[in-house]
Amino acid sequence: MAAATRDNLAARHLSIRDALTRRTLDALVVTSLPNIFYLTGFSGTAGIFVLTATRGWLLTDFRYVAAVQRLLATNDAWPDAAHVQVENSYDEALAALLVELGVRRIGFEATHLSVSRHQWLSTRLQVDEGPSGNGLQLVPTEGVVERVRVRKDAHEIATLRAAANLLSEVARDVLRTVQPGPSERELAAVIDYKLKSAGFARPAFDTIVAAGSNAALPHARPGGRRLHTGDLVLLDFGGVYDGYCVDLTRTVCLGRADDEMHRVYDAVAQAQRAALAIVAPGVPAAAVDAAARMVLADRGLGEAFGHGLGHGLGVEVHEAPRVAPRRPASSSHVPDASFESDMDIIAEGMVFTIEPGAYLPGWGGVRLEDDVLVTADGCEVLTDVPRELQV
């Protein structure tokens, strides 16, 4: 795969600029690193991007000189690219740039800027609404870039499809070779090795291997417990490929599954099929969650499914849409601001997981997770790994 092309980036910038125009903003200061990657292709552990009506300014420090130069030298640099090398402090460089550009109404990402940095910038820029001020305004915005990110463009779809193929290959390999003997932790190390060897930059999150009753915790951490014949084992892993995240879960029995394992597995598999069947543009994501939840409730497993059905995938492993029950209206604010209700109606180009589960304390758990791309009239399942309880 390659990086996003200049055309991809130009289209993304156009969408952001539309949003700025609607809000009568002269510039947007982007401090979220995933958003910066989305708008420039630059990935580092620090950076700021400033988008104005005519240019896109990337601020980075000395560590990334060579990387940025390489990026700017390609045909795929973001359009109207400009670069500022930060000498001392990012916020000092940002303030100097904003003053130099002469922008007045400056949007910032309120969910991605700390109170501390905001306070410093306000003071430094002499933000003042009164006649004695310099007319600069720092205007809070929420989800400007995330709203564009929620529907994937052609480059992102190609990347996510390639990533899902690669993850499926790794998963088939893991399922072919899993057997009693190693500890959860050892098997997790093997899975991570296979992920990196296959071309993923890194695991998308800490790989989960949970055997027996450990699988009753949806977010179990692999430990020293060894895998035994007859164990039900939950495997949940993902990878980051060219900056994009994919995620998959399978649950298998190492040996002969008993009736209860079959009952729970079949219920979860049926819940997943029910959800997959109704994914289509215009459907509320909460309705997809409800479809799976009803199947589990009908089988007496309603209480056993304690988490949301899925989450968006992209530059982040958890992003919009949120595929889960509707929240009470009074509590719409959550720390993770990528989940906003107006992004939770399914639309073409969205990519998310469908991962129902059933967890029974003391017994174990079953989860099945696949990644889907929403098409014009339904969805395409991007991951392709057998769903079989018995291996």
Added chain:
Amino acid sequence: MAAATRDNLAARHLSIRDALTRRTLDALVVTSLPNIFYLTGFSGTAGIFVLTATRGWLLTDFRYVAAVQRLLATNDAWPDAAHVQVENSYDEALAALLVELGVRRIGFEATHLSVSRHQWLSTRLQVDEGPSGNGLQLVPTEGVVERVRVRKDAHEIATLRAAANLLSEVARDVLRTVQPGPSERELAAVIDYKLKSAGFARPAFDTIVAAGSNAALPHARPGGRRLHTGDLVLLDFGGVYDGYCVDLTRTVCLGRADDEMHRVYDAVAQAQRAALAIVAPGVPAAAVDAAARMVLADRGLGEAFGHGLGHGLGVEVHEAPRVAPRRPASSSHVPDASFESDMDIIAEGMVFTIEPGAYLPGWGGVRLEDDVLVTADGCEVLTDVPRELQV
């Protein structure tokens, strides 16, 4: 290793409460996840901790019910532990708790709370300094917990020592087995596998394997370039062990090193020895950086050393102290608020890296990195891996 004991946690809370008293605060709202881990032993991807004069309240959601129950059931739960199960939104639950507790002056972590969340909390709590308000105040604080974290306690030192031993074992194994053939990416996958197999929860950062001229980038990413006989190869990796990060770099020649390799290597090794020799309580961290930098400058490699000499290690892989040249006074504010000047005088119990390097574009680079613990009169090098150019 085990978790921090209740005594460890009690001492940490005492230090924080002293800071609260000095600031006449009734409570501190901790939203930084590393700080929450430090104060409770809880590690998850979401949570809030509220410390008052008499209790410590942890807020977590349904995903962590079992983990928190287990933690509370041990003798090592934090003192005066209380738990709130978040039903809908973290900030809603936080606001309800603060009102219930009747606290008035509430400190929050200004570098770890977004403008958006702060705005929501201010509105929800009817923060108002006038007579019509309810008397609640949200008071910005910076580095309250980080200032305590900078000097490690007995549990942390034992954990970091164990982690450094483990990392050294992995590194000696890697250096014994490295040879021409694999690509940078393949070798990085092997290193990550060894890290996890040795007992690390995960790599502390993306493992660096940089061969030949690729090593001229201090933050190179492993790619498809294969390792050849005669290559200079830079290996930089670390791991997270029981929540604590360690970090190590070696540079080796696969075959017979030429004169330039020897010259650069010897200069970097000498710079590291010079720095190690002067680490002691009371010494400004910037002076340690200067000691190494002078050696390199004397050898004509001053320009080739573009980054700081080291960084603190602990719950985060980059934390205070900052072992680097002093910043100009005008730019003391940086996005990473863990670096604050008053923590940059070396003190007993600090743990940090010493990692001089020399990078020559088109040729390659050399870096040597070890982790040190500051003792009463000097330092103890925690990592123990041969420093030999030739393998």
